[in-house]
């Protein structure tokens with residue numbers, strides 16, 4: 001099976017059809033949501049403070065919805081207009097930007113309290129153009145340098161990604177280091193072909209002696225479900241603890257839908273008994 | 284959905300554009316206001332990140348003159364609520380943002396700014 005990043009540039013691969021297919025697949029939803037929770041755990045934000053986050057390669061907002069649910073304010077950037085369009089339809093709360101992360105960011109120093117990126121970084125390893133400034137190392141350098149400066153000191157950036165070789169991991173970590181980041185790679189379920197997940201955990205500041213967290217071990221099938229469920233509960237509790245924006249309830253959603261309908265927006269989902277219910281993973 | 288909270292963090296990232304590249308200037312802005320949940324702690328914690336005069340200026344470009352020229356030392360509830368409204372409830376839906384230094388124009392369509400650079404503008 002060929003990887004998406006070998007097939008076409010991202011903004012082409014994630015065209016209208018694929019953007020919808022991707023976002024509607026319950027299997028993909030489940031995987032992206034679980035990885036977002038794990039990324040948030042690795043981000044290890046202080047519990048009692050509000051945070052302003054960057055979602056790198058936010059796509060159609062599967063990861064962003066978790067940030068909304070947890071009460072964070074966020075900004076999302078993505079190169080695929082069709083993905084961003086789906087994100088708008090899904091009414092995510094973050095501010096969205098059409099942006100090629102390989103061209104770097106213009107955010108002022110210290111703008112964000114943290115960053116997450118779910119299933120994106122591998123795209124930077126496959127530059128489609130032959131333009132000299134577009135070689136993967138050049139793009140990675142521009143990306144990590146401008147990201148480093150956009151993050152507050154101290155803070156973290158956590159990337160789940162799909163490297164296709166150890167050389168790629170090596171290349172990415174060495175460029176991130178040169179850009180000023182500390183940190184390293186965390187591998188969850190390293191012995192499982194199916195459940196194995198690679199996370200790059202980068203640190204800004206913090207004295208430079210932060211230890212990279214341990215990867216998860218064991219039998220993913222049973223464990224992670226239980227873990228993620230528990231984590232979701234915990235996240236919800238935290239979100240309810242008052243210091244974040246409040247989590248959306250049914251009335252809030254109904255009000256918002258009404259508003260969108262009034263503004264003449266098409267395709268506002270109809271109200272049903274499911275409106276405003278928590279989405280749970282399906283097994 | 285670009286709002287003044289992110290506009291205030293955004294400088295031009297075109298090649299060679301490293302000074303006088305902030306704040307980006309709005310033109311032909313079409314705005315919409317939408318209620319957002321108020322969180323006093325979030326707004327208070329965000330204050331140090333803001334470039335105040337750039338915010339006052341940007342709000343004025345959008346027709347909002349409610350902010351004081353200088354950021355107050357005492358952050359009372361009324362001030363925080365108004366700041367919340369300016370930062371999080373005004374959405375710039377259409378228009379563009381232009382760099383004061385290199386004049387690169389970032390168009391905004393459907394609330395999404397297009398930050399893509401042409402090949403010869405990439406640093």
Ligand SMILES: C[S@@+](CC[C@H](N)C(=O)[O-])C[C@H]1O[C@@H](n2cnc3c(N)ncnc32)[C@H](O)[C@@H]1O
Pocket residue numbers: 010011014032056057058059060061062063077078079080083099100101102117118119120123124
């Ligand atoms: C597998 S999707 C993940 C989307 C989202 N993070 C999620 O978890 O559902 C990968 C995303 O990376 C985006 N992407 C790829 N290369 C990019 C680049 N150079 N700049 C910005 N986004 C990029 C794609 O457009 C796509 O939306």
